Amino acid sequence: MSVRDVISPFTAWKNVFRETVSIKDPINSRPGAPRYRGFHQNDMEKCIGCGTCEVICQNAAIDMVPVDGQEARDGDSGLRPRIDYGRCCWCALCVDVCMTGSLTMSNEYQWVDSDPDVFRFIPGAEKKSWDDAELGYRRPDDHHIKPAARVSMGEMEPQVRIGNFDEIVDGYSIEQAVLEADRCVECGLCVATCPTHMAIPDYIRAVREGDYEQGLRLLYDSNPFSQTCGRVCTHKCETACAAAHDGDPIAIRWLKRHITDQVPIEKYTEIIGKPAEPTGRKVAVVGAGPAGLTAAYDLARKGHEVHVFEAQAGPGGMIRYGIPEYRLPYDVIDNEVGVIEAQGVKINYNCRVGTEITMAQLRDDHDAVLLTIGLHLGRSTRIPGSDHPMVMKAVDLLRDITEGKALEVPRTAVVIGGGNVAMDIARSIARLQQQKFGKVGMTVTALEDFDHFLADPEEVKESFEEGIEIIDARGPREIMLEKDGRVSGLKTWKVLSIFDEDGRFSPQYDDGDEWIHFGEMVIEAIGQMSDVSVLGEELTEALEWNRGRIRVDQAGRTSEPWLWSGGDCVNGPDVVHAVADGHRAAASIDAYIMAKQEEA
Amino acid sequence: MSYLPDRSQSPVKKPDGSLDFDLSSGKYLKLWQGPQHPGITGNMSVELTVCGDEVVEGRTHVGYLHRGFEKLMERRTFIQCFPIVCRICVPEPDFNEYCYAAAVEELAGIEVPERADWIRTLILEMGRINSYMMYLGGQAGAFGLGVVGQWTTYVRDLMLDRFEELTGGRIYHMFILPGGVRDELPEGFGARMEETLREMESTLRDVWDVMFNNAVFKKRAVGLGYIDPDWIEPYGVTGPTARAAGVPLDVRSNQPYLVYPKLDFEPVTGTGSDTFTRAEVRFRDVQMSIDLVRQILARMPGSGPVMAEIPNVLHWKIPRGETWIRGECSRGEYGYYLVTDGSGYPRRVNVRGPSYTHAMALLEKLIVNVNISDVAGLMVSLHTYPPEIER
Numbered sequence: 001m002s003v004r005d006v007i008s009p010f011t012a013w014k015n016v017f018r019e020t021v022s023i024k025d026p027i028n029s030r031p032g033a034p035r036y037r038g039f040h041q042n043d044m045e046k047c048i049g050c051g052t053c054e055v056i057c058q059n060a061a062i063d064m065v066p067v068d069g070q071e072a073r074d075g076d077s078g079l080r081p082r083i084d085y086g087r088c089c090w091c092a093l094c095v096d097v098c099m100t101g102s103l104t105m106s107n108e109y110q111w112v113d114s115d116p117d118v119f120r121f122i123p124g125a126e127k128k129s130w131d132d133a134e135l136g137y138r139r140p141d142d143h144h145i146k147p148a149a150r151v152s153m154g155e156m157e158p159q160v161r162i163g164n165f166d167e168i169v170d171g172y173s174i175e176q177a178v179l180e181a182d183r184c185v186e187c188g189l190c191v192a193t194c195p196t197h198m199a200i201p202d203y204i205r206a207v208r209e210g211d212y213e214q215g216l217r218l219l220y221d222s223n224p225f226s227q228t229c230g231r232v233c234t235h236k237c238e239t240a241c242a243a244a245h246d247g248d249p250i251a252i253r254w255l256k257r258h259i260t261d262q263v264p265i266e267k268y269t270e271i272i273g274k275p276a277e278p279t280g281r282k283v284a285v286v287g288a289g290p291a292g293l294t295a296a297y298d299l300a301r302k303g304h305e306v307h308v309f310e311a312q313a314g315p316g317g318m319i320r321y322g323i324p325e326y327r328l329p330y331d332v333i334d335n336e337v338g339v340i341e342a343q344g345v346k347i348n349y350n351c352r353v354g355t356e357i358t359m360a361q362l363r364d365d366h367d368a369v370l371l372t373i374g375l376h377l378g379r380s381t382r383i384p385g386s387d388h389p390m391v392m393k394a395v396d397l398l399r400d401i402t403e404g405k406a407l408e409v410p411r412t413a414v415v416i417g418g419g420n421v422a423m424d425i426a427r428s429i430a431r432l433q434q435q436k437f438g439k440v441g442m443t444v445t446a447l448e449d450f451d452h453f454l455a456d457p458e459e460v461k462e463s464f465e466e467g468i469e470i471i472d473a474r475g476p477r478e479i480m481l482e483k484d485g486r487v488s489g490l491k492t493w494k495v496l497s498i499f500d501e502d503g504r505f506s507p508q509y510d511d512g513d514e515w516i517h518f519g520e521m522v523i524e525a526i527g528q529m530s531d532v533s534v535l536g537e538e539l540t541e542a543l544e545w546n547r548g549r550i551r552v553d554q555a556g557r558t559s560e561p562w563l564w565s566g567g568d569c570v571n572g573p574d575v576v577h578a579v580a581d582g583h584r585a586a587a588s589i590d591a592y593i594m595a596k597q598e599e600a
Numbered sequence: 601m602s603y604l605p606d607r608s609q610s611p612v613k614k615p616d617g618s619l620d621f622d623l624s625s626g627k628y629l630k631l632w633q634g635p636q637h638p639g640i641t642g643n644m645s646v647e648l649t650v651c652g653d654e655v656v657e658g659r660t661h662v663g664y665l666h667r668g669f670e671k672l673m674e675r676r677t678f679i680q681c682f683p684i685v686c687r688i689c690v691p692e693p694d695f696n697e698y699c700y701a702a703a704v705e706e707l708a709g710i711e712v713p714e715r716a717d718w719i720r721t722l723i724l725e726m727g728r729i730n731s732y733m734m735y736l737g738g739q740a741g742a743f744g745l746g747v748v749g750q751w752t753t754y755v756r757d758l759m760l761d762r763f764e765e766l767t768g769g770r771i772y773h774m775f776i777l778p779g780g781v782r783d784e785l786p787e788g789f790g791a792r793m794e795e796t797l798r799e800m801e802s803t804l805r806d807v808w809d810v811m812f813n814n815a816v817f818k819k820r821a822v823g824l825g826y827i828d829p830d831w832i833e834p835y836g837v838t839g840p841t842a843r844a845a846g847v848p849l850d851v852r853s854n855q856p857y858l859v860y861p862k863l864d865f866e867p868v869t870g871t872g873s874d875t876f877t878r879a880e881v882r883f884r885d886v887q888m889s890i891d892l893v894r895q896i897l898a899r900m901p902g903s904g905p906v907m908a909e910i911p912n913v914l915h916w917k918i919p920r921g922e923t924w925i926r927g928e929c930s931r932g933e934y935g936y937y938l939v940t941d942g943s944g945y946p947r948r949v950n951v952r953g954p955s956y957t958h959a960m961a962l963l964e965k966l967i968v969n970v971n972i973s974d975v976a977g978l979m980v981s982l983h984t985y986p987p988e989i990e991r
Contacts, residue, residue: 001815008813011806012747021754033765035783037774055914058680091683091774096782097914105768137768140783142905145679146912182912208915 032107037090037137039108042124046102049077050187050242053094061087067125074193075240085119099242106133148247151180158465162434165325177258181207190237195580198222215259224297225290230257265335269342276303281593284366289317291567292372294582300343311352318374321399324428354534367593372567375528385479390487394425394525410520414490416476417525418446423459440467443517445474489518530569555588635664642986658967660960666990673949679913686772689988692731695929697776699936704778707921715904716780721858722896725889731930732886742977755800780907790897821876825966825978836957839932844881845873851928875981931983953988
């Protein structure tokens with residue numbers, strides 16, 4: 001203790017004239033920091049109502065609720081988060097996990113009200129003073145609390161795969177599949193978008209948990225063509241996937257395939273279970289494609305006797321005779337159909353309705369008939385020279401290749417068309433060229449430009465890798481012939497526009513930009529139609545039609561009460577739509593014939 | 601002239617160690633300090649038995665602040681535990697975030713980017729400074745020096761501004777999460793931090809003059825609450841309380857973590873082991889932390905990721921395992937014991953806050969024969985936070 005100890009404390013007095021450091025008016029003069037975690041904002045247009053904010057909130061402060069003006073649509077549940085500020089702890093995990101970045105926080109922190117209920121509010125829907133605040137916490141660009149990138153799928157190198165028809169993609173290993181399945185946030189937006197409403201988040205969870213039998217059970221609940229859809233589905237689910245807003249969408253298609261790969265095929269029937277007791281009712285299905293066989297599977301499981309009539313020698317319809325083997329191996333289709341047959345479905349091959357048996361006979365012998373005849377006829381451009389024998393239809397060639405017919409493989413060929421079928425035939429012929437001549441000579445000319453291309457981007461990318469030349473925005477004008485009558489190529493003009501002002505198909509060309517694409521063969525891949533000759537004249541007359549396709553109601557029933565239709569011949573080419581059609585038709589047929597049974 | 605109490609009236613000890621006194625005799629009085637009392641550090645209470653104005657026995661009572669965090673965490677996913685751990689210790693929440701994140705990372709096998717470690721260290725030192733600022737104000741206030749608390753609250757507020765711009769929150773920062781930290785340092789952060797540190801140093805000079813060179817403070821603090829170095833281990837004493845007794849316990853140097861091996865510092869120690877020495881050790885510790893913040897900002901790598909790639913937190917499962925993560929907070933050794941069982945939830949979380957041993961067992965020992973008016977000062981000198989006693 002010293003004299004200093006007595007005097008020193010009095011130095012505190014030097015602060016007596018100091019300016020005060022407290023803030024007199026914090027509401028107006030002290031905004032929150034630029035990344036302050038203040039009151040929530042939600043961009044209603046960006047938000048997709050996936051509900052991850054609700055799931056992550058450890059206080060259960062967030063509820064997903066319907067909001068006026070927000071309708072459910074593909075990739076958007078129509079729900080929006082309502083936040084209870086009596087529970088919220090402003091941790092901002094909801095902002096971190098938000099898939100679209102729509103949920104943010106302003107730097108506002110003052111909100112006084114005498115009514116406690118107002119503190120449970122829907123950001124974005126209820127106008128607040130901080131709605132337009134530019135400052136406040138937003139998820140930093142590099143801050144991810146879930147992986148954003150898809151686990152890449154191994155595939156055969158282009159120079160290897162071009163020499164054969166082996167399947168290109170490897171399929172996921174268990175480790176890869178678990179990693180990819182881990183990315184799913186289980187929002188379920190995909191379920192609503194999938195035409196057949198597969199239980200996608202549930203089977204992805206089964207992958208994560210290694211419970212493949214449960215996964216397979218879930219797949220077969222809604223899709224007996226899971227092996228096929230696991231390879232060639234148009235995967236609309238992936239465009240609706242919430243993960244696509246912040247990275248890559250979940251590889252839903254590959255995960256589906258992974259489940260089917262992991263379960264031995266001989267265990268399928270045991271896992272799916274036996275069909276119900278026989279009901280004594282009979283249903284005929286015309287066409288053994290995905291739509292027909294899906295309906296047959298559903299009906300057989302309900303105990304009905306199902307007879308399928310197939311004109312070709314093998315099952316699968318468009319997926320067998322329209323999709324090349326390198327995308328969908330035939331043994332996969334055979335396995336798939338085997339599982340369906342194990343449920344009691346009887347398939348009569350090489351039995352063309354209209355020739356071997358008539359629709360009238362089917363009607364008389366069965367309680368109901370389902371018509372799923374696919375799109376087996378190719379359309380023609382009808383340009384000069386298109387009737388030449390070396391001007392072929394893609395769908396015919398693809399069928400010939402499947403049947404193993406000896407083709408006259410051209411050294412060079414030109415494809416007209418820019419859809420997936422054009423890619424399929426170009427890549428199939430390219431493989432045959434490689435096998436026969438050791439080099440590829442394929443040119444694809446598409447009406448659309450690359451920004452509006454019809455084929456899947458993967459197909460285009462892989463075609464380029466395989467040495468196929470794709471030229472966009474070219475309109476076919478004439479088949480060029482040699483003096484001796486052989487096809488020498490295709491003349492095209494530059495496409496200026498495809499549709500007119502009313503949105504009608506009316507391509508406009510620049511005749512100054514002419515191009516001759518050399519080829520010994522020209523292949524038309526501009527669309528397909530059904531071979532409706534199976535119906536016979538009488539039925540064709542009796543049925544109602546919709547632009548060349550049979551008109552059906554929502555359940556797939558035609559204007560004839562005993563006849564249903566579905567699949568590509570009604571809704572255009574798409575496997576998973578065909579499966580969905582099959583389910584719908586089967587449900588409707590079952591209800592109809594069971595009611596008939598009760599009446600009887 | 602020191603106070604010489606008459607201990608002839610003090611009760612004798614019974615063989616079991618308890619005191620033998622008869623409350624009805626009128627010689628003794630039960631006096632509760634807390635749970636609502638300005639002379640108590642948070643929601644706990646000390647049940648005093650006094651004889652005259654001298655404490656003959658003190659029993660510590662907790663249970664007023666039990667929120668059951670450890671149990672709550674067993675029903676929350678690993679990411680959902682992140683926003684609640686900071687609440688276990690309000691004045692210095694960052695240690696909870698760090699220990700929890702480090703435990704999860706170790707069991708999940710996640711490597712944190714180097715830059716995230718630097719930012720974590722920065723945050724922990726900023727939090728330490730703030731915690732000490734509360735302590736200095738409280739310690740001075742317990743002996744009637746109200747002005748020191750006003751000054752330290754002011755500079756603590758400046759540091760909270762830095763926390764706000766860095767983390768988006770002033771009290772609960774929620775910035776250190778499993779995998780790294782949420783974000784980069786904001787633009788111009790270093791310059792503003794330097795301004796804050798200078799203001800803080802200026803205030804600390806005033807605190808030194810007014811608090812440590814003060815006859816009143818010295819008279820009351822010197823010799824109060826002496827802790828024998830031999831008690832350090834059996835009583836589980838850690839941190840500045842142990843260092844003031846000459847025992848150099850500092851996890852930062854004894855078992856370095858984060859980027860402490862890359863920083864230059866020596867643990868601050870003292871010899872007096874009384875209230876005054878403990879205050880002085882903490883005062884010098886603040887100066888060291890200020891120096892560490894400067895070192896960190898100067899030596900931190902210029903760029904790089906601040907967050908590791910982590911699995912999808914919505915269904916994050918961590919393999920079976922257990923770990924003990926510890927760190928040196930302003931009160932001593934802070935630790936998290938985490939057990940995982942392969943599920944998406946922690947099987948068991950145990951939080952070890954240094955206040956548990958200091959505020960309960962040690963206080964009961966030190967409080968005997970202390971004047972009632974010094975109880976508050978003694979308790980503050982152990983620097984205890986009841987929220988971390990009751991997890």
